[in-house]
Amino acid sequence: MKTNYHQANQSASIPNPYLNNNFIPRSGQVSEGNNPSQREYAWQVASNLLVSFRYAWAGVRYAFVSQRNFRIHTLITLVAISWGLFLRVNAMEMAIVTLTCALVMVLELINTALESVVDLTVGQSYHDLAKIAKDCAAGAVLIASIAALLVAAFIFIPHLLG
Structure with a gap:
């Protein structure tokens, strides 16, 4: 539980x-x-x-x-921005990396807020709709995280190979 x-x-x-x-x-x-x-x-x-x-x-x-995941996303964001600086990506690429990382962190904050409101509402009881709300919010973070990983790969791999 x-x-x-x-x-x-x-x-x-x-x-x-x-x-x-x-x-x-x-x-x-x-x-x-x-x-x-x-x-x-x-x-x-x-x-x-x-x-x-x-x-x-x-x-x-x-x-x-x-939130452990928020700390993980913060660390990954710092690593991604550091890589961008180290690889000397152009300003547009850096902006895209920064915005996709920020999107993940914003969604993690929204997920945390939604989980808190759901916990406040249902307390210790179980409700299918509460589970759906929490799972959907977590799913949004997951999709944004995968997209951010792909964006980082599309931007950083050519710089690493070239």
């Missing part, structure tokens, strides 16, 4: 940033040390652009800390 991140975190050493007082409290909850009149709700619009970026970065950090 697959456990969700919050269950696994009880025995693991990986911190859950959303349960940390430095992050956004859950709706209606007040972080320790915060004035109740200053509490932030998850459903509120960010007060300014910098706050929006902080929330977005918190999501990326959460995925990096909690």
Whole structure:
């Protein structure tokens, strides 16, 4: 039986940033040390652009800390960009490699968000539609990953052979 991140975190050493007082409290909850009149709700619009970026970065950090596949995709992205620089691919090829890698990482973030919402909705129970939603989101990441691998092969192999 697959456990969700919050269950696994009880025995693991990986911190859950959303349960940390430095992050956004859950709706209606007040972080320790915060004035109740200053509490932030998850459903509120960010007060300014910098706050929006902080929330977005918190999501990326959460995925990096909690999702093994996101860490793998991050490493592969760094390797692909490094290869592009080492092989001195042209700007258009580098842009294509970067965009395909970014697509994989964006889909991994969407997959993580969808899995979290499904887990929140169904809890510990099993539902066929929850499985379909999670499997389809994971399938989207898989297809994008295969496409990114093909793009990298089409771009890097001629540079390696020539």
